Amino acid sequence: MTLRRVNVVILVLLAVAFLIIVQRNLLNLSDFLHKENPDAGVILPFEAEFSPDIRLQTLRKGEEIPVLITAAEERLGAVIAAMNSIYQNSKANVVFTIVTLNDTVDHLKVWLSNTKLKNVKYKIVIFKPELLNGKISKDPQMLEVAKPLTFARFYLPAYIPEAEKAIYLDDDIIIQGDIQELYETNLKPGHAAAFSDDCDSASAKGIVRGAGNQNNYIGFLDFKKVAIKKLGMRANTCSFNPGVIIANLTEWRNQNITGRLEHWMELNMQEDLYSKTLAESITTPPLLIVFYKRHSTIDPMWHVRHLGNTGAGNRYSPQFVKAAKLLHWNGHYKPWGRASSFSDVWDKWFIPDPTGKFHPVRRHTGDN
Template identity: 80%
Template sequence: MTLRRVNVIILVLLAVAFLIIVQRNLLNLNDLLHKDNPDVEGILPFESELSPDLRLHLARQGEEIPIIITAAEERLGAVIAAINSAYQNSKANVVFTIVTLNETVDHLKYWLGNSKLKNIKHKIVVFNPEILSGKTAGDPEIAKIMKPLTFARFYLPAYIPEAEKVIYLDDDVIVQGDIQDLYDISIKPGHAAAFSDDCDSASVKGIVRGAGNQNNYIGFLDFKKGAIKKLGMKTNTCSFNPGVMIANLTEWKNQNVTQQLEHWMELNAKEDLYSKTLAESITTPPLLIVFYKRHSTIDPMWHVRHLGSTGAGNRYSPQFIKAAKLLHWNGHYKPWGRASSFSNEWDKWYIPDPTGKFNPVRKHAGDS
């Protein structure tokens, strides 16, 4: 037998030995996975293969994506569902800033700490309603129903001073796409924010029937008032919904956006520029004024809205809802309530309250 043949045989034997070792290691790894996760059938530790629950515990690396969301006590379940959906549907290094009131902090901490969201990156910021003193003193009826946290979006740079760009989300949303894609939407130079216009192809289906024309400026502002007339804005300009926003905080600070918003709040308190408009909104109009023709646009599929309005179930097909990147139940009917459309899409992401205080209301077969 020649030396060359001996060398070939030795190489073959080494290759066979190597394959045997690899096979044994894989079998041992499989046994280990079964031991640690008895409900997982033969899943290897690659993130793309893991179930959502397991994916939660993997370390997120790369650029941080800051998300700001408010948390009102009576809607805390909404915040939990929104955070859960945004986190699980992305592999990005998402960091949540949750803006709430002092009386809600303990409940929020307990809910997060006793759920599968306990390991998410987050910080809790307490919003002081005193900052609104003198800025919203208008109609007593409006003041009675005013929710301080609805104005939290006016003060975005205060929550994350070091960030250059953030995503703001209302609590009544569910994120179905990868939040990285929303974050990557470009904001034009000189613009401090991006919104999804109400005249776009997706939201035009969602005009609120019987409540006036709320997809343009005349539905939100009183154009008979002198302060509004002086601005020279066109009444038929497409409005936008600020429930989903990407903000360039550098431009926001350079343009004194917060101060501009506060100016219009104070002026409305004196002159009632928009409190009694068809939309009956006191948070959207200042944003419409300040960002008039000075905002970038978000893909409408990243803000499919009006799901909380009457007849939403007839305006959107189930296929369209599943294709949407983000769902927003703006309107009177919320997905944790009895009469909402597509509440099943919200239920997928809801995590029960360990304290038992928050419970979604569902219509049972015996209800009329």
């Protein structure tokens, strides 16, 4: 009996040990899967949803390329066209972070899940407008230029916390090259971002010169104000366009870029530092200050601009537009509207809205 009892105890102990080993292996497997798919089950403080098939994507391998783009309800077709042009023109492992507001989420998810973009990797992040309290004016006349989503680029590290480098894109763009090349833009040591200078050769002929001198700092900032004078910046310094940003997020965090941008937003609320001749952008001036002579440059063909300015886009030849790797319809005239230049290029990448809520306005059809 004694020997039998000993054998039973040994067997019980062996069984317990076996169960412990199995449990540990399962936990290790769970940890491994979480590392392989860190997006699964993550709850972010700013609310986020992930594409339903993100864990099934194995076709596009290699380093993830984080791309942040904003999605306003009235411009949702722009986001879809931009994403489609990126996805179709590259085999890179792109993961989109789409920053939007609550009322757009359902529409966006239907559009993505019921079209050829259903296999795109993405996460949807809800922007919190209260972030901007005390930083931008609530004057009704400023609502058009002070739309909350235009400031999402200020918070890149918060929305893509796992990345060391990322791309920010405005929604009114089309990419005709491989975004891997843009992602590999070299940033100089100590630089948190790269932009396209407004004096670069590729887009200079599209710049609308005149009121505001929109290709230099004096077009955006009031150099009569003491706070601006103290910075010692040259008024004729070439400005840059923040519609495309290559960001070193590690440097961005280390240099507290977000906090510094917010500081200048708050100071502008008190002292009105922006140029009165421009009256179009309250997003660009803080960036110009913080990144004054502290940014790298993007290849001009990776940001061909001004296609949305009156007559400016028409200065480009069709051959030049075809060769451009990234087209940007910055300005009043958008490619989904009646009066835009080269809207046919944009049309190639637009995917019709399965809900029927959004469709381009075309002069020849009379659609609206």
